[in-house]
Amino acid sequence: MAFIPVVDFGVYKLGISDTTDENLHELCKEIRKAFTDVGFVYLENTGIDKKEVDHVMDISKKFFLLPEEQKRPFGRGSFTNSGNHGWVSSETERLNPGRPGDLKEAFNTTSLCTDIKWPSDDLEGFRDIQVGFFLRCKELSLRVLRVMALSLGLDSEVFLKAHSHIGSDENGSTLRSLYYPPVNAGSVKEGQLRCGEHSDYGSITLVFQSHEAGLQVLSRKGEFISAPSIPGTVLINIADLMQRWTSDVFVSAVHRVLLPPVGDSSTRQSLVFFVQPDDDAIITCCDGSDKYPPVKSVDYLLARFDDSYGRK
Numbered sequence: 001m002a003f004i005p006v007v008d009f010g011v012y013k014l015g016i017s018d019t020t021d022e023n024l025h026e027l028c029k030e031i032r033k034a035f036t037d038v039g040f041v042y043l044e045n046t047g048i049d050k051k052e053v054d055h056v057m058d059i060s061k062k063f064f065l066l067p068e069e070q071k072r073p074f075g076r077g078s079f080t081n082s083g084n085h086g087w088v089s090s091e092t093e094r095l096n097p098g099r100p101g102d103l104k105e106a107f108n109t110t111s112l113c114t115d116i117k118w119p120s121d122d123l124e125g126f127r128d129i130q131v132g133f134f135l136r137c138k139e140l141s142l143r144v145l146r147v148m149a150l151s152l153g154l155d156s157e158v159f160l161k162a163h164s165h166i167g168s169d170e171n172g173s174t175l176r177s178l179y180y181p182p183v184n185a186g187s188v189k190e191g192q193l194r195c196g197e198h199s200d201y202g203s204i205t206l207v208f209q210s211h212e213a214g215l216q217v218l219s220r221k222g223e224f225i226s227a228p229s230i231p232g233t234v235l236i237n238i239a240d241l242m243q244r245w246t247s248d249v250f251v252s253a254v255h256r257v258l259l260p261p262v263g264d265s266s267t268r269q270s271l272v273f274f275v276q277p278d279d280d281a282i283i284t285c286c287d288g289s290d291k292y293p294p295v296k297s298v299d300y301l302l303a304r305f306d307d308s309y310g311r312k
């Protein structure tokens, strides 16, 4: 069997108005196995199709290809009520603090507030396309969180209750559009990657990739294994707060994005939806075990940001 399983989400895809817990039984079994064994799953038949993904990637690429001075006004850190919103330039982040800065650019959609300034003068539709996709990812994430709770034999609402403010300034969930520019082998620093080894911070992450390879996931045996794009699917992984929440039943696997082979000047794109519990949610082991002390979601997130941007 392939390392990361492909699971059919058709019974609960977007657009299906509702379904009984019984109908989700088989899906729950497969999701539980994937998140317990690997921490990653490809979901097919989610209701989000490749055309929708391509559309977001196309407008994002137009933004990334603008001259730097046109992107700078939208820089991360320039929005007072939403510290994570906006553009991040190449080599600013190191998801593995032991390596040089990641060779990637990002645009984070964290705030959906109407008073946020968007790069729409140069790129018509940019805001609506990003926000529209954010909301699609939000809906799918809530469905997955329900299935996950059921799969553990818990109340179906247990995770959902802590995700009631996605898309407001009381929740840090973020749609991150990533652009990996062409790599010039001559100027790469020693040990530099497109994205260093890391695990994600929040509850779950949705990943849509362009066809270029590079993403690898660390198996429980300690080997990095490729996680290629499978068109029409979404790759979903467990993040660190969810691992704590489930007392290590669901595993948050380390992953990274490699450089392309020397001489390959292709670019790469991905859309990554980081699901974060509401800022004031207290994350306590759901089996009552106290394996980890309770932690406030926002405190945990801010500490992790400090690590990847360099502690002040």
Ligand SMILES: O=C(O)CCC(=O)C(=O)O
Pocket (backbone or CB within 6 Å): 178, 195, 200, 207, 209, 215, 255, 256, 257, 269, 270, 272
């Ligand atoms: O670009 C990708 O395929 C994954 C990136 C990633 O893991 C992240 O940004 O956390």
Ligand SMILES: [Fe+2]
Pocket (backbone or CB within 6 Å): 198, 199, 200, 255
């Ligand atoms: Fe990641």
